[in-house]
Amino acid sequence: MPRYRLLIEYDGRPYHGLQAQDGLASVQGAIERAVKGFCGQELRLHAAGRTDTGVHATGQVVHIDLEKDWKPEVVRNALNAHLVPEPIVVLDAQVAPEGWHARFSATGRRYIYRIMNRTAPPALDQGRVWHVKKPLDAAAMNEAAQVLVGHHDFTTFRDLGCQAKSPMKTLDVARVWREGEQVLLEFASRSFLHRQVRSMTGSLAEVGVGRWTRDDLRAALEARDRKACGPVAPSCGLYLTGVVYGD
Amino acid sequence: MPRYRLLIEYDGRPYHGLQAQDGLASVQGAIERAVKGFCGQELRLHAAGRTDTGVHATGQVVHIDLEKDWKPEVVRNALNAHLVPEPIVVLDAQVAPEGWHARFSATGRRYIYRIMNRTAPPALDQGRVWHVKKPLDAAAMNEAAQVLVGHHDFTTFRDLGCQAKSPMKTLDVARVWREGEQVLLEFASRSFLHRQVRSMTGSLAEVGVGRWTRDDLRAALEARDRKACGPVAPSCGLYLTGVVYGD
Numbered sequence: 218m219p220r221y222r223l224l225i226e227y228d229g230r231p232y233h234g235l236q237a238q239d240g241l242a243s244v245q246g247a248i249e250r251a252v253k254g255f256c257g258q259e260l261r262l263h264a265a266g267r268t269d270t271g272v273h274a275t276g277q278v279v280h281i282d283l284e285k286d287w288k289p290e291v292v293r294n295a296l297n298a299h300l301v302p303e304p305i306v307v308l309d310a311q312v313a314p315e316g317w318h319a320r321f322s323a324t325g326r327r328y329i330y331r332i333m334n335r336t337a338p339p340a341l342d343q344g345r346v347w348h349v350k351k352p353l354d355a356a357a358m359n360e361a362a363q364v365l366v367g368h369h370d371f372t373t374f375r376d377l378g379c380q381a382k383s384p385m386k387t388l389d390v391a392r393v394w395r396e397g398e399q400v401l402l403e404f405a406s407r408s409f410l411h412r413q414v415r416s417m418t419g420s421l422a423e424v425g426v427g428r429w430t431r432d433d434l435r436a437a438l439e440a441r442d443r444k445a446c447g448p449v450a451p452s453c454g455l456y457l458t459g460v461v462y463g464d
Numbered sequence: 465m466p467r468y469r470l471l472i473e474y475d476g477r478p479y480h481g482l483q484a485q486d487g488l489a490s491v492q493g494a495i496e497r498a499v500k501g502f503c504g505q506e507l508r509l510h511a512a513g514r515t516d517t518g519v520h521a522t523g524q525v526v527h528i529d530l531e532k533d534w535k536p537e538v539v540r541n542a543l544n545a546h547l548v549p550e551p552i553v554v555l556d557a558q559v560a561p562e563g564w565h566a567r568f569s570a571t572g573r574r575y576i577y578r579i580m581n582r583t584a585p586p587a588l589d590q591g592r593v594w595h596v597k598k599p600l601d602a603a604a605m606n607e608a609a610q611v612l613v614g615h616h617d618f619t620t621f622r623d624l625g626c627q628a629k630s631p632m633k634t635l636d637v638a639r640v641w642r643e644g645e646q647v648l649l650e651f652a653s654r655s656f657l658h659r660q661v662r663s664m665t666g667s668l669a670e671v672g673v674g675r676w677t678r679d680d681l682r683a684a685l686e687a688r689d690r691k692a693c694g695p696v697a698p699s700c701g702l703y704l705t706g707v708v709y710g711d
Contacts, residue, residue: 226584226586226587226588227587227588228587228588228590273588275588293583293584294583297584297585301585304587304588304590305587306584306585306586306587307584308582308584309584335555336540336541337473337540337544337553337554337555338544338548338553339473339553340473340474340475340552340553341473341474341475341520341522341551341592343475343551345588
């Protein structure tokens with residue numbers, strides 16, 4: 218029973234997140250239906266990152282166990298054909314090595330958060346960026362973001378419903394920069410708490426508009442208290458851009 | 465009666481083009497409704513470029529004549545409020561100088577055409593790029609594109625329904641380059657014939673996949689015959705990115 222590793226891109230707008238939930242459209246449900254359409258098999262896929270409602274991906278990784286041996290490019294092309302017209306595509310398919318697991322073998326996740334920072338709302342990028350009207354100081358945000366890098370208790374930046382056993386995480390990369398009208402934030406870690414990226418982004422935006430200083434952000438982190446978090450940034454600007462494996 | 469010059473961005477997908485047509489959704493119709501909602505005035509706007517069904521803009525310019533003097537930023541913000549949830553926004557509003565006309569005063573138009581050049585179809589960019597699976601040689605396309613630059617009879621690259629009096633146009637810029645999975649084409653001219661950019665793009669794609677040489681493209685241009693044109697590229701990849709005025 219070969220295991221296939223699939224690299225997935227999706228527009229999160231039509232979905233109530235990655236994970237299948239009764240009666241709600243999900244990325245997982247759409248891919249599982251495509252598998253059934255392709256080879257008749259009913260299965261559950263496993264994903265590296267459980268993205269929330271409205272969150273996008275350019276580099277999600279999932280795995281599926283198929284009963285038959287197929288060439289990986291046949292799996293990719295057939296799933297893409299069956300996924301039409303869903304805004305989900307399989308960018309790449311590979312046969313996974315023995316024992317490899319999309320979620321448990323992952324050693325790193327990378328997210329990009331996109332802010333459209335201009336007076337006018339987005340037209341072409343509706344639902345794909347967070348619109349912030351007030352000018353953001355990306356350099357100040359980047360400097361403050363370094364406070365978050367390292368091994369910390371991220372309780373402040375963790376959703377109250379988060380089911381992780383521990384709030385301790387190691388943030389490897391936090392980077393903020395401007396590209397024209399957009400301010401981009403990049404975060405990398407072995408794994409993230411629920412809504413951690415959106416919580417950190419919302420708090421960094423407070424620094425960007427000048428309401429918070431770098432020290433305020435540090436105090437929020439050290440408070441280890443959800444109430445110390447800034448407003449959580451909306452899901453529409455968030456992209457899972459890559460998953461790292463030891464291999 | 466002050467004339468306002470508006471810089472407009474829109475996602476062309478929901479519209480049967482810029483121009484109002486009975487019973488069909490149009491960018492013009494949506495903006496005119498927003499004007500009516502804002503100040504009760506019924507008017508016709510004038511646009512620099514009449515984009516086709518599904519064509520996008522990041523830098524369309526239109527003008528409207530309002531009965532009352534408003535601060536330009538009031539016009540911009542009020543129209544944007546009335547345009548929700550249409551994927552159309554006013555990026556900027558200015559009071560136009562005496563005698564200025566969005567269409568007739570324009571001295572240049574600039575378009576970008578976006579091709580997604582990879583095996584997998586686009587998910588996040590559905591309806592916003594042309595998907596070409598076969599690898600494109602962007603350098604060969606750029607070299608061939610120079611054949612089109614200059615003053616020519618563009619009959620080959622003109623839609624049969626084009627209403628321009630003459631097929632003679634001067635193409636100032638034709639540039640093709642790759643950015644990762646995307647191949648981008650940029651064209652600038654005082655004005656374009658109907659479907660000229662999409663016709664040139666489709667023919668350049670023939671060069672990109674190796675079916676045409678630079679000399680084939682030159683022969684097509686010199687044929688001055690619509691039948692010599694390559695397949696016309698779809699509207700979804702086309703963006704009006706800017707309009708130049710003498711001022």
